Every structure is written in structure tokens, then in C-alpha cells.
Amino acid sequence: MNSFRTSENYMQTLGSRIKAYRIMKGMSQQDLADKAGISGRSISRLEQGTSVQTETLFKILEALDLGDNIDVLVPDQSKRPSYYLQKPVGAPQRVRKQKVQKQFKWGDEK
Numbered sequence: 099m100n101s102f103r104t105s106e107n108y109m110q111t112l113g114s115r116i117k118a119y120r121i122m123k124g125m126s127q128q129d130l131a132d133k134a135g136i137s138g139r140s141i142s143r144l145e146q147g148t149s150v151q152t153e154t155l156f157k158i159l160e161a162l163d164l165g166d167n168i169d170v171l172v173p174d175q176s177k178r179p180s181y182y183l184q185k186p187v188g189a190p191q192r193v194r195k196q197k198v199q200k201q202f203k204w205g206d207e208k
Contacts, residue, residue: 110147112155117145119162134161 120130131138134157144150159165
């Protein structure tokens with residue numbers, strides 16, 4: 099990750115991703131604005147990379163069903179890193195070999 103990105107670069111990236119999600123869901127800017135309870139101008143400003151209020155951003159994320167992704171953006175430091183790894187459903191579990199105990203035999207037994 100490039101450490102020389104500016105806040106404007108982040109806003110441009112965020113705006114283009116929000117726009118892609120909106121289009122993927124088949125929503126117009128006004129549809130998203132109505133669902134989020136904000137103005138259409140706020141959607142337009144965000145998609146253009148202009149700074150918006152944090153509350154507005156969260157309303158947009160909720161309207162796009164992306165509100166649960168806050169853990170990805172800012173992970174909870176009280177949880178172990180492995181908590182965030184998604185394990186595939188039906189993933190094989192580690193299996194131990196069963197130990198076969200051999201019976202001791204004397205030399206004259208068959």
C-alpha cells in the first residue's frame with residue numbers, strides 16, 4: 099500500500115467504489131438518496147470524490163448493505179487476528195491418525 103496517498107485520493111477511490119456498488123444494485127443516485135434519507139446532491143458529491151460528513155457516509159453504506167464492513171475498515175483490537183479470517187463452510191478438519199497398538203508376542207507364538 100502506498101503511504102503517499104492523500105485524503106483526496108482516498109475520497110476519489112471511495113467515491114468510485116460507492117458508485118460501482120450503486121450501479122451494481124441497479125439504483126440511481128436519487129434511489130440511493132431516498133433509501134439513505136439524504137439529499138441526491140450528497141450522493142453526487144461523494145461519487146465525485148468530494149468530502150462528505152461521516153454520518154452521511156454511514157447512511158450511504160447502510161443503504162447499500164455495506165454497514166457491517168466496519169470491522170474490515172477498523173478492526174477491533176481486542177479480538178485475535180484469526181477471528182477475521184473467514185473459514186469456508188465444510189472445510190476439512192484436521193484428522194489424527196489412530197494409533198494401532200500391536201500386541202506383544204513371544205517368540206514361540208504364531
